[in-house]
Amino acid sequence: MKIDSVDLFYLRMPEVLDIGDGSQDSLLCRVTSNGHVGWGEAVCSPMVGITSWITPMSHSGCHPVIDSVLGQRLDSPEDIRQVYRNVRQNSFYGLLQSDLLISGIEIALWDCLGRAKEEPIWKLLGYNKTERKLPYASVLFGDTAAETKQKAVDMRSKGFKAIKFGWGPFGLTTVEDDAAHIHAAREGIGADGYLMIDAGTVFKDDVEAAANRLPALAEANVYWYEEPFDGYALAEYGALAKRSSKVKLAGGEGAHNAFQAEQLIDYGGVGFIQIDTGYVGGIGNAYRVAQYATSKGVKYVNHTFTSQSALSSSLQPFAGLKESNITEYPMEPKALCQELTVNRIDVGSDGMIEAPDAPGTGITINTAAVKKYLVEAEIKVKGKTLYSTPTV
Amino acid sequence: MKIDSVDLFYLRMPEVLDIGDGSQDSLLCRVTSNGHVGWGEAVCSPMVGITSWITPMSHSGCHPVIDSVLGQRLDSPEDIRQVYRNVRQNSFYGLLQSDLLISGIEIALWDCLGRAKEEPIWKLLGYNKTERKLPYASVLFGDTAAETKQKAVDMRSKGFKAIKFGWGPFGLTTVEDDAAHIHAAREGIGADGYLMIDAGTVFKDDVEAAANRLPALAEANVYWYEEPFDGYALAEYGALAKRSSKVKLAGGEGAHNAFQAEQLIDYGGVGFIQIDTGYVGGIGNAYRVAQYATSKGVKYVNHTFTSQSALSSSLQPFAGLKESNITEYPMEPKALCQELTVNRIDVGSDGMIEAPDAPGTGITINTAAVKKYLVEAEIKVKGKTLYSTPTV
The missing domain is CATH 3.30.390.10 (Enolase-like, N-terminal domain)
Known part of the structure; x- marks a missing residue:
């Protein structure tokens, strides 16, 4: 052809x-x-x-x-x-x-x-089977710690065992305020849920400011600390990773080729590499990064904020990797993305999702x-x- | 304003x-x-x-x-x-x-x-004076070693003490063929000229292939070995730099922000950082890289292939840095770039150039x-x- x-x-x-x-x-x-x-x-x-x-x-x-x-x-x-x-x-x-x-x-x-x-696609990539993955809900911090706690309670009651809080006031006020939000999120989720924090690059290249939040993140048993810095700031990622023994860093959504993702692992010391298939050069590059990450003991996570078609293409590169067991799931995209596909990847009764077992992405536009x-x-x-x- | x-x-x-x-x-x-x-x-x-x-x-x-x-x-x-x-x-x-x-x-x-x-502009950046810099001529390798030698002789006779050879057959045939071209270039220039070799990213991420050319480069006393790899391939630059004790690596023209240029220094181990002011984010970023390079003992070199206006803007960021004493000079740009400016930065009788002492870039469109x-x-x-x- x-x-x-x-x-x-x-x-x-x-x-x-x-x-x-x-x-x-x-x-x-x-x-x-x-x-x-x-x-x-x-x-x-x-x-x-x-x-x-x-x-x-x-x-x-x-x-x-x-x-x-x-x-x-x-x-x-x-x-x-x-x-x-x-x-x-x-x-x-x-x-x-x-x-x-x-x-x-x-x-x-x-x-x-x-x-x-x-x-x-996952079969064309060489995987024999797909692994079921835990989708996480991504929400904004509340304006107050009490609001953040309520959001966590709400998401947990909707069945999500993994919740990511990000942006909003985080990093813009004091270390104490941020700690209050982090602890409130943990209270709302409960001790057994996965809690992730997304700093949304708020600290640019300020390692001290990002490091000041580490004690609260560790106390609240946060699963990952995402994008403290500009995605290009490898040295800053690396410096912070060395100071964070308990909470692993996450990043990579801004990687627009495989080199950059691998460098976040090698020099940036991230424990989770977050790849957008629609940004990194496509499924081939994403697959390469997923294999590299696995070889380095780093977990691969998709970055997906839009349609179910994008979700399926983002699941393919790590569909068969058992260790990389958590996945971003677009919670409330705009109508365009909701209506763009005829079928969906629904969350199962076990709270998990997986890549469709159907030709191509398995999603119909x-x-x-x-x-x-x-x-x-x-x-x-x-x-x-x-x-x-x-x-x- | x-x-x-x-x-x-x-x-x-x-x-x-x-x-x-x-x-x-x-x-x-x-x-x-x-x-x-x-x-x-x-x-x-x-x-x-x-x-x-x-x-x-x-x-x-x-x-x-x-x-x-x-x-x-x-x-x-x-x-x-x-x-x-x-x-x-x-x-x-x-x-x-x-x-x-x-x-x-x-x-x-x-x-x-x-x-x-x-x-x-160089005064606005904080420099008190400009330093005169040695312009190098940039030419393509000949199809044969004899042609390469003749090109070197011709350039030297035009008054250039520094000549860069690149692209053409380099890296595409055998190690022996490349060595013949390198030695021919040195013969043509003479023992006292600066000879630089530009691999034009031909080796992508193949460290062995790039390293196989090191003995000839060292024997011919090559001043720098430019862009052996894709500009994003930091680890490959770093690995090659460790194996090249005599000939320093050069790269950076593909850096589209200051982070990437600094990483080529920190992780890539280059001895020369080549920055295009029109690519790296402008004069502010280029100045930041020039200062960083100097602090690390790395020489800053402009990358300029087009107009005299681009040449002036590329000289400003390192105009006052005495250590960074060599500069790319657009040899034979197309008529568009030749005609684009009313005035020029001419090579002086001492064979040197410097940034104009006039408002702005000092060049009139x-x-x-x-x-x-x-x-x-x-x-x-x-x-x-x-x-x-x-x-x-």
């Missing part, structure tokens, strides 16, 4: 709010090959991703992504890896955004190949929703239309 | 060839503030950079760059640093290309501020050339024009 077509769709909620919710728009990628269709989503400013697809060449190291994808072979996982290498080779200088766009296209290639071969949220766009250079919204 | 306007111009040669020459197009940024004008160039796929400027917001961490720049204060270097921090804060997730776009805009802000204060090479472009979303080519 050859890659016959790639279509990029910009989907958007009628109103996009200035809040930390990445489910308000989507760059949806559709691939066709020999009559088979695959879908993938890039975690990417949609218009910037679309421009990366068709922008005129600048030089031999700055080709539009289309040059490395269209017409290439699609008969095996190795063909997909070759497409990824093509993009890195042909767009490595001056086109950083290509890392994000190819993530969505690469997922669509795996989905298409899986449907053609009637195999789930709802084309009515694609039409409903589709944004018309056009890019013209020298009077020639390089992009216009394709037909669903 | 406030930042009153920012205009982005896509300039392009009539024909762009599929060769490793980054001077074939340009994303030129113009800033105005209180009647003063500044210019800067981003090393960036122009249309992708332009889209990053005006793309609709995706969420609070994925704003278009315009939101962090327009209307901000511009009275001091600290104001420019704040604009950069704004962009990192507001566009950190899903908009990788913002790192490149802000590089060009940031340079234009320094140029504008310097012209308003009638000071060269030739608006006739901007008009000549300007590409008309338009970006429309939901029927609304978000970008159309501005008036020069």
Whole structure:
């Protein structure tokens, strides 16, 4: 088979709010090959991703992504890896955004190949079976410690054994205030629940400020301490990891290639590596990171905040890894992401989820929703239309 | 002063060839503030950079760059640093290309501020004087060792005491062939010239293949061994550096923030850090890297392949550093870059160059050339024009 077509769709909620919710728009990628269709989503400013697809060449190291994808072979996982290498080779200088766009296209290639071969992606990756994983609920800290406790109680009563608190006031006031929130969260969850804290990069590169929160995190038996710093701040991660004997660090959602994720493990000393398949270069890179993490005794966790399609593609890379047993689950995405798929990965009566045992991602895109949220766009250079919204 | 306007111009040669020459197009940024004008160039796929400027917001961490720049204060270097921090804060997730776009805009802000204060940028950065630096000529290896030798002889006869050979067949055939080219280059230059070798990332992440070339490099007294690997491959740089006692590694042109450049020093063990001001986030980041490098005994070198305007902005960050005494000089850029400026930084009778002692970059943009090479472009979303080519 050859890659016959790639279509990029910009989907958007009628109103996009200035809040930390990445489910308000989507760059949806559709691939066709020999009559088979695959879908993938890039975690990417949609218009910037679309421009990366068709922008005129600048030089031999700055080709539009289309040059490395269209017409290439699609008969095996190795063909997909070759497409990824093509993009890195042909767009490595001056086109950083290509890392994000190819993530969505690469997922669509795996989905298409899986449907053609009637195999789930995790089987194409070499796993024999899927492992059931514990989904965690992700919520914002309350404005007060009492509110935080109530949120924990509510989530626990909904059946979640693992809850992550993040953002809100954390890191912005005093060490004592943060400690009060952490202890309140633990009280609300109960002693046997998994409690995770997400600092949302609030400390930038301030190791002391991040370290001041360690005693409370250790006392509350917090499972991981996520993103204290800018994702690029390896030395700061490493310094904090050395000072935190009990609570392990987590990070990696900002890794846009496998090198960066592996460096967070090697130099940053994280105990959990959090990868967004739609950001890191796709399923092939995510799988590579999952294997590397396992070899280093680090747990792999998906980063997923949007649709059920994105959830399935994010489960594939570590579907068969028993040690990496916890998973992010999109709790309350916006209507766009809720409606985008015909089927879902539901939480079972045991409170667990797993990757579907069905061809490709096992998730069917709802084309009515694609039409409903589709944004018309056009890019013209020298009077020639390089992009216009394709037909669903 | 406030930042009153920012205009982005896509300039392009009539024909762009599929060769490793980054001077074939340009994303030129113009800033105005209180009647003063500044210019800067981003090393960036122009249309992708332009889209990053005006793309609709995706969420609070994925704003278009315009939101962090327009209307901000511009009275001091600290104001420019704040604009950069704004962009990192507001566009950190899903908009990788913002790192490149802000590089060009940031340079234009320094140029504008310097012209308003009638000071060269290097003075605003805190340097008291500029140091004269040795420009090196950058050429491709010949197809045969004899051709390589002849190129070296020719460059030396043109007055260049420092010559860098790169790309071409290097790393693609045998260790013996590469050794023949290296020795031929040294013969052509003579024993007293500086000889640098640029592997152009040919070895990706293959440490053995890169290390096999070390004996010839050491025998030929090569000054630096540049970019053996992908710029993200820190561990591979570090492993090779440990095996190379005589020849120091060089790299960094792909660093799109200061963290990455510092990590090439800390983990990659480079002896020379090569920074493109139009890629690393602008002059502020480049200055930070230059100071850090100096504190670690590493020499800072600019990466500049395009215009004289880009050359001046790339000299500013290390203008006053005596230890970092060698500089890349664009040898034969395409006509666009040749014509883009009214004045130039010429090589003196002593064979040296230095940053101009004049307000801003000290280089005047030739608006006739901007008009000549300007590409008309338009970006429309939901029927609304978000970008159309501005008036020069």
